[in-house]
Amino acid sequence: MAKAVGGGSLLIAWQLKDKHVLIVGGGEVASQRIDSILTTDAHLTVLSPHDGLHPRTKRFIDEYTERITYNDRLFAGPEDLEGMDMVLTALDDVDISREICDMCRNARIPVNAADIPDSCDFYFGSQIRDGPLQIMISTNGNGPRMANLVKKKLQNALSGVEGPAITKVGQLREMLKIRAPGVGGELGKKRMKWMTDVCNTWGMEELALLDDMVMQKLLDDGWENDRVPSFAELGGRRQPADRTTPPTLSPAIGSTIGFFAGIVCTVIVLARRK
């Protein structure tokens, strides 16, 4: 059970559907915050004088008129926090940022202040998104650039099939819940176990190829009989793989070809000399 404890954050996926988020500030950092919040289904209010808006902030405000309410003014006081579920400050003025953080803490509203880690309830990190798949990389304040370098490594490790596969697994799970409804209990455990078995048995690429018909077959043949039929058993066919890297010669094949080429060349050379 030994493991490094302490010193870390609790990485969580905060739910903001239909919630209200206030961003105080309009510069470059504010535009990054808007980008993050647009990932969720929150209503967003941006407070900033117009001349302080970064071009990207402006574009967001113009493009997402239904999701962003823009007020062309400075932060006015605690009344601006009313009805807010989360507040993000992105201001050059550290003192005002700290004041807003204190007000939020009094009102028990989660708050992040850009560049003032000790005033933050939570930090942001580098993110990867592929449909329902979201990945966050945090360095616990030790360097945003390093988070980006790690992000690139992780992006290279993903094939792009993960998002679609997760979407299909989510659909299969919903269909299973309709067939065997109820929250928790023995049935809930059985459902969870069967879904885990499916994910363990089928490859990520196979899961991504699931369609309604195959899902029905999987439930009829698999769930009802407490087993997991294979991809091939259900008539699944792999699409030709999308080659992103050129095929490479394996060292074994390379040396074998080389060996015979050596024989042939020697024979030719010797034959000519005769």
Added chain:
Amino acid sequence: MAKAVGGGSLLIAWQLKDKHVLIVGGGEVASQRIDSILTTDAHLTVLSPHDGLHPRTKRFIDEYTERITYNDRLFAGPEDLEGMDMVLTALDDVDISREICDMCRNARIPVNAADIPDSCDFYFGSQIRDGPLQIMISTNGNGPRMANLVKKKLQNALSGVEGPAITKVGQLREMLKIRAPGVGGELGKKRMKWMTDVCNTWGMEELALLDDMVMQKLLDDGWENDRVPSFAELGGRRQPADRTTPPTLSPAIGSTIGFFAGIVCTVIVLARRK
């Protein structure tokens, strides 16, 4: 600027240093929650009758006596929430879980209820940790098993040098802040840019090899002259790489060796025949 918006969560690194977290329940899921909270520096209270404790929960309670307060009883009411900054329920009884969630919402305490997504302020996901580096994988409720499969892919993409490199970058940043103190402003921007340049110029393995002496040189020679000397320039030497995979023969070398082996064999065979 086009990108898929909506439908996602806000992935954040929640700060729990010296905060108080309540876990209601003691089963297997509770043991996972305790594990997650031990990553942070929070004080933890576990509420559960003793006969409901999972062996792993028991071990945590026995081992981390200074960090975990254990109460051998059921949840009693809103008074149990007093002074709490976060509440996690891990109960089989969905109705009691929902009641606790409602109480938390009234008291504006962030809450997660295992297996009841619509009552949660936030979700958990699969996590990777390497010192200051933390990575979270969320499928937005589409399947914990899939998050684990993605986690394995990402783990394989990491060399293990990332955590130490990030630690060293954090130390360099602290040393730079002592040399050029102050929050925000032009100096803050200059510091951030120089740190970014260092991370871009030096390789991850080189950063991991930084020691106090090299950091001083880097600051004297680099920061003071607004440049980034290379690793070699500062006398850095790479340690022999820790080979975790056996060296492999490249196809080009393999076929060359094969070619000459073919020549040699043919000559020998022909020489014998003479």
